[in-house]
Amino acid sequence: MTDNNAATDPIIPVTAVIQEVPYRVSLSDGAHEWAGDEPTSVGGLDTAPSPVSLLLSSLGACTSITVKMYAARKAWPLEEVLVKLTFNPDGKPEAGNLITRQVTLIGELSEEQRKRLLQVANACPIHKVLTGQIEIATDLV
Secondary structure: OOOOOOOOOOOOOOOOEOOOOOOEEHHHHOOEEEEEEOHHHOOOOOOOHHHHHHHHHHHHHHHHHHHHHHHHHHOOEEEEEEEEEEEEEOOOOOOOOOOEEEEEEEEOOOOOHHHHOOOOOOOHHHHHHHOOOOOOOOOOO
């Protein structure tokens, strides 16, 4: 299973750079490169996931990896984990935001194993970050 402190351990920072292409952002952590963009409906070129999709992908990746790692450690017959995430599916709530997460577990698992894996999904590091208090310190340099 993922280290419980993995989401808060010091890591290599991610940089985001936007230049001439409207709303197209180049992202890098020094070892990997990816992109973000906005849909054409808001002036982007729709060449990459939106910021919301990138946020949801972080939770989806963390959930599926954490569940798969735990099942592997227990030698449980988990073949596949499918995580479907939606941001504010019924529009923005009055207070805060809502992320819905549907986890599908493929494999010959007992009901007890399935329940335990749901607990593990709810304990993934990114889930803890998103459900805890978040502060963002911003400096202009």
